[in-house]
Amino acid sequence: MAAAVFTYSVILVFLSSVKAEECQVHDVLHSQNLISVLVGEPLTIDCLLHKILALQHMNYSLTWYKSGKKMPVTQVKLSRIHQHENLLWFMPAILEDSGSYECVMWNLTSCNKIYFSITVFKNTAGLCFNGDFLYAQEISASSNEKIVCPHLDYFRDEKNTLPIHWYKECNLIDNERFLSWDDDLIINSANVNDSGNYSCKMTYTYMEKEYNISRNIYVTVIETPLRKKTEILYPRNNTIEVELGSNVIVDCNVSSSKDNSVGISWRVNNTLVNFLFMGRVQEGNQEDSFPDGYLFSTVTLNITEVKQEDYGRQFVCHAGEVAAYIALRQPVRNFLGYLIGGLIAPVFVIIVAILIYKYFKVDIVLWYRKSCRPFLSKEVSDGKIYDAYVLYPKINKVDCIYTPDNFVLKLLPQVLERQCGYNLFILGRDDLPGKAVVNVVDETIKQSRRLIIILVPDSSSCSLLEDIFEQQLAVYNALVRDGIKVILIELDKIKDYANMPESIKYIKQKHGAIRWKGDFTEKSHSANTKFWKNVRYRMPPRCPTFSELHLLPTALNTFQTTER
Numbered sequence: 001m002a003a004a005v006f007t008y009s010v011i012l013v014f015l016s017s018v019k020a021e022e023c024q025v026h027d028v029l030h031s032q033n034l035i036s037v038l039v040g041e042p043l044t045i046d047c048l049l050h051k052i053l054a055l056q057h058m059n060y061s062l063t064w065y066k067s068g069k070k071m072p073v074t075q076v077k078l079s080r081i082h083q084h085e086n087l088l089w090f091m092p093a094i095l096e097d098s099g100s101y102e103c104v105m106w107n108l109t110s111c112n113k114i115y116f117s118i119t120v121f122k123n124t125a126g127l128c129f130n131g132d133f134l135y136a137q138e139i140s141a142s143s144n145e146k147i148v149c150p151h152l153d154y155f156r157d158e159k160n161t162l163p164i165h166w167y168k169e170c171n172l173i174d175n176e177r178f179l180s181w182d183d184d185l186i187i188n189s190a191n192v193n194d195s196g197n198y199s200c201k202m203t204y205t206y207m208e209k210e211y212n213i214s215r216n217i218y219v220t221v222i223e224t225p226l227r228k229k230t231e232i233l234y235p236r237n238n239t240i241e242v243e244l245g246s247n248v249i250v251d252c253n254v255s256s257s258k259d260n261s262v263g264i265s266w267r268v269n270n271t272l273v274n275f276l277f278m279g280r281v282q283e284g285n286q287e288d289s290f291p292d293g294y295l296f297s298t299v300t301l302n303i304t305e306v307k308q309e310d311y312g313r314q315f316v317c318h319a320g321e322v323a324a325y326i327a328l329r330q331p332v333r334n335f336l337g338y339l340i341g342g343l344i345a346p347v348f349v350i351i352v353a354i355l356i357y358k359y360f361k362v363d364i365v366l367w368y369r370k371s372c373r374p375f376l377s378k379e380v381s382d383g384k385i386y387d388a389y390v391l392y393p394k395i396n397k398v399d400c401i402y403t404p405d406n407f408v409l410k411l412l413p414q415v416l417e418r419q420c421g422y423n424l425f426i427l428g429r430d431d432l433p434g435k436a437v438v439n440v441v442d443e444t445i446k447q448s449r450r451l452i453i454i455l456v457p458d459s460s461s462c463s464l465l466e467d468i469f470e471q472q473l474a475v476y477n478a479l480v481r482d483g484i485k486v487i488l489i490e491l492d493k494i495k496d497y498a499n500m501p502e503s504i505k506y507i508k509q510k511h512g513a514i515r516w517k518g519d520f521t522e523k524s525h526s527a528n529t530k531f532w533k534n535v536r537y538r539m540p541p542r543c544p545t546f547s548e549l550h551l552l553p554t555a556l557n558t559f560q561t562t563e564r
């Protein structure tokens, strides 16, 4: 048995030595043929990694040699260096193993020889790796990236399923972002700071012996994604307001990766606008720029004159596979603005007019009456004798501060009669002696256009000389009878109307009262003070109001007739 094997080997060796002369030699400098391993670690080399030699399906022979040696590598498994099937094994590699190895394959008609250069290295002092023997891997800064622990294929079998331990700069990685999975290190949200020297380590058990297997990888995390999707930044399927007949320019802004330049065009109904609109709508030239290493392109849409039919139409910018449109909308007239402008202004004017009237009502009315005077020098006769009937309490002068007598008998006549020409009836001054008071009051009020009631503040020190009955009755009659207006004059502030008769309260509430603030001296009072203006305002006009104007001709005739 042993002899048979030996004989077979000798024949093979003989054959190979003969054939080697005619062998076709393959590139020794191919990167896959440069193999490095850390001293003390196992190494396997697969000659058939080379796909150029697809010999798998042919009857062939494969033999490993250390360069310069006639004898092939032994196939005895116990040997530290041996060939097993097509693989060359170092269990483990020692520094002296560094050098060139050859893999020779032949069949009956051809021969191929491949060289491998093996370097057994030591780690840099103080490090867990050697910076000269690093695998390089690039990943991009994105969500899920992985680093691969390379060339572990032949060390994975049923007995060797232990997980790989990963190190960065020789420190065991213990971070939630990193996950060891099969031969990979998965990095969640990789960023530039993840660049660096990584090491992966596993233990390998072979023929009851444990070996360490390690790989060192220099990882570069590339900041920007390697490839950028084409994206239309503008338009964004939006609508813009444009005036009918205006010239509209719309940009189509597209970003894409440099190596993925796409054609950009503006279309309507999938037809190029240049064809569809006979020049009214045109596409501009593409303008490119390269910010941040990307391609940024702009193609404008030029609508020289917006027509009615353009509204609602979708102008679509196509950039390769992606598309986005812009639609035009007719501007909405700001009806609300007009409405507000149209309403606010008059309302404002009205408010101002009301305010002016409220504050200058008295002056306006008095001015109006005065300016009418030239048209009518004599008032209209309405059958009444008196302009006002003056009603006031008779108070004991001795113990009371407020006596209306002076006001009623001196000031009122001075201003209203002498200055303004009114004709007053003042009870106690103008009444005929002998007549019953009630009768006098009633009849005279009937003949008066106004009823002036003088109020004095209620004071316990003031005792009324006359019964309030007369007043009550007069006021009652005045109120019941339509047409007579009451003027309330307070001679001082009346704090409490509670004690006043109901009728007075009613008048106060309805028409208000005028308060006298001056003194009672006999010095001349002007009819143009505020108080007197207010009184005059409430007095009948000395010239006709609008409502009386239609009576004017008749009145004039009457007057003329009377004079003649």
Ligand SMILES: *[C@@H]1O[C@H](CO)[C@@H](O)[C@H](O)[C@H]1NC(C)=O
Pocket: 057, 058, 059
């Ligand atoms: C290899 O050779 C054997 C005989 O030595 C033959 O039976 C077999 O078919 C061959 N295989 C191929 C793939 O040529």
Ligand SMILES: *[C@@H]1O[C@H](CO)[C@@H](O)[C@H](O)[C@H]1NC(C)=O
Pocket: 055, 058, 059, 107, 108, 109, 110, 111
């Ligand atoms: C030997 O291998 C070569 C390829 O290297 C192939 O072209 C040839 O057919 C093979 N010869 C035989 C007899 O299998």
Ligand SMILES: *[C@@H]1O[C@H](CO)[C@@H](O)[C@H](O)[C@H]1NC(C)=O
Pocket: 191, 192, 193
């Ligand atoms: C990388 O590290 C630097 C310094 O520690 C830090 O300022 C920076 O924010 C880090 N970058 C990222 C993306 O985490």
Ligand SMILES: *[C@@H]1O[C@H](CO)[C@@H](O)[C@H](O)[C@H]1NC(C)=O
Pocket: 130, 131, 169, 195, 196, 197
């Ligand atoms: C990785 O190792 C090399 C060689 O030892 C060293 O020059 C480099 O600074 C290391 N990289 C990092 C990120 O530490």
Ligand SMILES: *[C@@H]1O[C@H](CO)[C@@H](O)[C@H](O)[C@H]1NC(C)=O
Pocket: 040, 210, 211, 212
């Ligand atoms: C494997 O490496 C560990 C340290 O990582 C070391 O303690 C151990 O001795 C090594 N085993 C062999 C067989 O070299």
Ligand SMILES: *[C@@H]1O[C@H](CO)[C@@H](O)[C@H](O)[C@H]1NC(C)=O
Pocket: 234, 251, 252, 253, 298
């Ligand atoms: C399109 O890009 C150009 C050039 O950067 C820029 O001036 C323009 O404002 C962009 N248009 C829109 C609508 O974003």
Ligand SMILES: *[C@@H]1O[C@H](CO)[C@@H](O)[C@H](O)[C@H]1NC(C)=O
Pocket: 268, 269, 276
């Ligand atoms: C686009 O197509 C619609 C119907 O598909 C048609 O009504 C419209 O007129 C077309 N627009 C133009 C500009 O041809």
Ligand SMILES: *[C@@H]1O[C@H](CO)[C@@H](O)[C@H](O)[C@H]1NC(C)=O
Pocket: 249, 282, 284, 302, 303, 304
């Ligand atoms: C738009 O088109 C009109 C008519 O072709 C041209 O005169 C004008 O210069 C264009 N505008 C732009 C911004 O290209």
Ligand SMILES: *[C@@H]1O[C@H](CO)[C@@H](O)[C@H](O)[C@H]1NC(C)=O
Pocket: 236, 237, 316, 323, 324, 325
């Ligand atoms: C915009 O409309 C186009 C079709 O015209 C469609 O393909 C695209 O997804 C739309 N984009 C957005 C952001 O809605």
